[in-house]
Amino acid sequence: MINLPETQALPFQVLVDDIERGNLKIPQFQRDFVWDIDKSARLMDSILKGYPIGTFILWSTHDRLRAIRNIGDANLPDPRPDAVISYVLDGQQRLTTLYACYKGLKIERDYKISDYSNLYINLKADEDEQIINSDAPQEDDWSFIKINDLLNADLRTLATYPEVYHAKIDTYKERIKGYHFSIINVKNASIDVATDIFTRINTGGTILNLFQIMVAKTFDQEQCFDLAEKYDQLMEDLDRTGYDNLSESTILQAVAVVLDQDCTRKNILTMDKQRFIDAWDDVVDAVKRAIDYFKGEFRIPVDRLLPYDALLVPFAYFFHEHPNPPAGDQQRNLADFFWRVALSERYTSSTESKINKDVKKIDDILAGHRPVYEWRVDISEDNLKKQGYFQTGRSFVKAILCLYASFQPRSFRNDTLVNIRGDWLQRSNSKNYHHFFPKKVLRDRGYDDKAANHVLNITLVDDFLNKRMIRTKLPSEYMNEFSQSNNHLAETMKSHLINDMSRFGITDNDYDRFFSARAAAVKKELESRIINPDVV
Numbered sequence: 001m002i003n004l005p006e007t008q009a010l011p012f013q014v015l016v017d018d019i020e021r022g023n024l025k026i027p028q029f030q031r032d033f034v035w036d037i038d039k040s041a042r043l044m045d046s047i048l049k050g051y052p053i054g055t056f057i058l059w060s061t062h063d064r065l066r067a068i069r070n071i072g073d074a075n076l077p078d079p080r081p082d083a084v085i086s087y088v089l090d091g092q093q094r095l096t097t098l099y100a101c102y103k104g105l106k107i108e109r110d111y112k113i114s115d116y117s118n119l120y121i122n123l124k125a126d127e128d129e130q131i132i133n134s135d136a137p138q139e140d141d142w143s144f145i146k147i148n149d150l151l152n153a154d155l156r157t158l159a160t161y162p163e164v165y166h167a168k169i170d171t172y173k174e175r176i177k178g179y180h181f182s183i184i185n186v187k188n189a190s191i192d193v194a195t196d197i198f199t200r201i202n203t204g205g206t207i208l209n210l211f212q213i214m215v216a217k218t219f220d221q222e223q224c225f226d227l228a229e230k231y232d233q234l235m236e237d238l239d240r241t242g243y244d245n246l247s248e249s250t251i252l253q254a255v256a257v258v259l260d261q262d263c264t265r266k267n268i269l270t271m272d273k274q275r276f277i278d279a280w281d282d283v284v285d286a287v288k289r290a291i292d293y294f295k296g297e298f299r300i301p302v303d304r305l306l307p308y309d310a311l312l313v314p315f316a317y318f319f320h321e322h323p324n325p326p327a328g329d330q331q332r333n334l335a336d337f338f339w340r341v342a343l344s345e346r347y348t349s350s351t352e353s354k355i356n357k358d359v360k361k362i363d364d365i366l367a368g369h370r371p372v373y374e375w376r377v378d379i380s381e382d383n384l385k386k387q388g389y390f391q392t393g394r395s396f397v398k399a400i401l402c403l404y405a406s407f408q409p410r411s412f413r414n415d416t417l418v419n420i421r422g423d424w425l426q427r428s429n430s431k432n433y434h435h436f437f438p439k440k441v442l443r444d445r446g447y448d449d450k451a452a453n454h455v456l457n458i459t460l461v462d463d464f465l466n467k468r469m470i471r472t473k474l475p476s477e478y479m480n481e482f483s484q485s486n487n488h489l490a491e492t493m494k495s496h497l498i499n500d501m502s503r504f505g506i507t508d509n510d511y512d513r514f515f516s517a518r519a520a521a522v523k524k525e526l527e528s529r530i531i532n533p534d535v536v
Contacts, residue, residue, distance in 0.1 A: 005057075006187065009180040012098070018086065019099050022077040024058075026069040027087045027219075028228055030198075031212050033072070033096045033107060037114040037134045040097040044119065044147060045132040047098075047179050048172055055182040056091035057201065059194040060084050065221060072100045072107055089186070089198045104148035120144045121172060123165040131172075145169065151176060192273075195219055210265055211248035217269075218276050225277045234284055242302035242421075243291045250309040253355065254316040255283045261359045263313060264352045286320035287312060293319070297331070298338065299406040301420045307342035307395035307402065313355050314362045321366055333365045336531045342399035343377050343526070370531065377533045379526045381519040388455040392433075400455045403497075403525055409460045410495045412482045413469065418462050434461040436498075437511045438472045447511065456518040457511075459496045475506045475514075497521045 018024040035043075046053050062084060070076045071092075079085050088095060097116075100107055104117030118134060124143045125131045137144035142162050149157070150173050158169055186197060195216040215227045231248055238244040253263035259279055260267055290312050294300045303309070318326075318334065326334055337358075341347065346354055361371035387396050409418045420432055435452070436459050442452035461470075470478050479501060483489050490501070498504050499521065505513030527533070 006185045008183040008185055010183050012177050012179050012181070015095070015181060016099065016102055019071050019074075019076065019095075021083075022070075022079045023083055024071060024086050024088065024095070025065075025079075026071060026092055027065055027089075027194075027198075028068060028215070028226060030069075030088065030092050033093060033109065035093045035097060036109070037116065037119065040101065040114075040116070041119055041132050041134050042130070043094060043097050044101055044176075045130050048121070048131055048175055049127065050175060050179070052182070053094060054091070055184055056095065057089040057184045057186065057197065058086040058091075059089050059186045059189060059197070060086045061188055061194075063191065063221065065191075065219075072096050072103070072105045074099070074103065074105060086185070087194070089194060090201045101147045102151055104146070117146060117148055119147045121147060121150060123161075123168050147176075191219060191221055209248075210268060211252060214252060214268065214276075218273050220273070220277060223277060225280070230280060230284075234287070238288075238291065241291055241295065243294075245303050246287075246312065247309050250312055251283075251287065253310065253313045253352070254287055255279055257313050257317045257355065257359055258283050258286065258320045261317075261356065263355050282320060283316065286316040286323075289319035289323065290315035293325070297335070298402060299408060300402050301405060305398060305402050305405055305420075307398040308347045308351075310347045310351050310355060311338065311341060314358050317359055318362050318366065321362075326365075329368060329370070330365055332531065333370050335529050337361060337365065337371065339399065339526065339530050340373060340375070340377050340533075342395055342402070343379065343530075344375050345395040346375065348395060377530060379523055379530065379533050381516070381523050384456065384519045384522055385454075385515070389450055390433075390453045390455050390458060397455045400522060401458070401460070403522065404458070404460050407495045407497065410492045411462060411486075412479070412489070412492060413485055415486050415488045415492045418460055420460060432460050432462070434459050434470065437475060437509075437514065438470070440472045441474060442511060445511070451515075454515070456515055456522065459498075474509050476509050479506055497525065 015024070043053060062082075064085070065087065068087070071088075096107075099105070100116035101119055104115075106113050106115050106117075108114075118136060119132060120135070120137060121132055122129075122144055132147065143165065145161065145165075150169065159166070161169060186194065189197075198216045199213050211227075211231075218225060218227050231251060234251065235244045235246070238246070252268055255276060256263040256268045256271060259271060259275055293315065294306070294312075300306060306312070314337070315334075322330075325331075341358070346358075361373075364371040384400075388400065389397075391397055392401075405420060409420075410416060411418055418432070435457050437452070437457055439449075439452045443449075469481075479489070486492060493499070493501060497518065498506070501507055503513075504517040505511065
């Protein structure tokens with residue numbers, strides 16, 4: 001028999017007492033507290049004026065969830081073993097605000113601390129004005145009182161405020177403590193029912209992202225399955241690989257493609273919970289195999305260089321269906337697929353539908369056939385020059401950077417391997433990126449930013465080399481200096497797709513010659529990786 005939800009009206013103090021006893025908790029599948037202090041001030045202002053603030057939805061049960069959080073991340077007790085716990089399905093932001101204001105908590109959000117002891121009631125404000133705000137009053141201004149002082153201070157302390165405000169202090173304290181909150185209580189329902197309610201509440205708005213909804217939908221206490229914990233564990237496992245920044249949506253898409261060959265949001269939301277749980281370990285294994293392939297075959301050392309996270313999805317599908325490393329035509333066709341997607345900037349828009357189409361291409365590769373493509377790839381020297389403005393978020397540029405990384409670039413200074421790190425690759429001025437002809441040198445010679453800040457002018461170097469030794473010197477100058485410490489400098493430069501310093505215009509500081517020679521070298525290497533680029 002289904003227990004129908006009960007409607008209740010609970011006063012402020014009852015809610016606070018439940019929180020303090022540890023009987024009101026936040027399930028892990030809830031998002032974090034995200035309100036800023038000004039939004040919290042507006043909520044408390046509405047309560048002070050008796051305005052409705054919406055209904056809280058609680059799930060009351062004897063079940064104990066493995067992953068929970070305390071309201072406001074306060075240090076609260078565990079409930080008694082026999083106690084009924086109320087988990088917040090809707091209203092976390094509002095409840096956290098109430099408790100934070102009552103206790104004067106400090107809550108960290110986005111690396112900033114909001115101090116809820118600094119929310120003030122303006123005793124001079126009229127009812128049609130905002131009475132509660134976060135603006136600190138001037139020192140010794142007794143026309144302001146902190147909310148947590150109003151609610152917790154004894155009568156003797158409150159009596160120290162000017163007598164003209166005593167009536168308002170009493171009225172405001174009574175309004176907040178006497179406010180009755182609307183509660184819908186879902187009692188003794190299963191976790192499946194609770195997460196279904198939670199999902200229905202949040203799917204229609206913008207409150208939850210897809211991952212948060214799936215955390216709720218797939219949560220299973222008996223099987224110890226918590227998607228948020230599983231994802232965190234996967235990222236921890238991948239930390240040593242340099243691929244620990246993969247997005248939550250990419251992993252969801254990988255599961256959906258393995259199960260249904262359909263990674264649209266609609267399909268992900270309707271996936272059967274048990275199928276999802278059963279597939280998880282196999283998908284994680286396929287994702288790890290795909291990462292090993294990116295690192296080994298393509299020599300892409302970190303995920304920051306990947307043209308798209310989404311490229312992992314069709315490759316995870318391949319390795320789920322074909323656990324062994326590909327060879328021969330399969331290997332060649334996979335490389336062809338990778339570079340076609342990256343250089344055409346295919347996943348920049350309509351990503352889900354394009355991945356679904358590309359799964360069919362992976363099926364062709366699995367069957368030993370070369371896929372038919374509906375797009376061409378232009379790797380002509382003219383297009384490389386035209387499309388290569390250096391923005392690290394662009395797939396086309398990242399593809400060229402992947403090409404550079406595949407040669408395992410070595411240090412100009414001593415021929416050791418360059419340490420390519422994900423945290424050094426986030427911006428175009430990051431530590432691993434070096435403009436071979438420094439931008440200042442080129443600007444002084446009259447080159448515009450589009451010509452100077454170009455991927456064909458980029459090499460991958462260590463931070464020490466880039467920032468402390470090269471700076472804004474001419475290439476001929478710093479190459480001459482490095483020749484004193486590196487007896488293999490000519491060979492070193494080949495790992496940067498610079499095969500002859502004289503032919504590349506380096507000894508003469510000739511940027512035009514360098515630019516054209518680098519374009520030709522990049523084109524030649526891409527031609528060896530793409531099967532008939534002009535043929536669909």
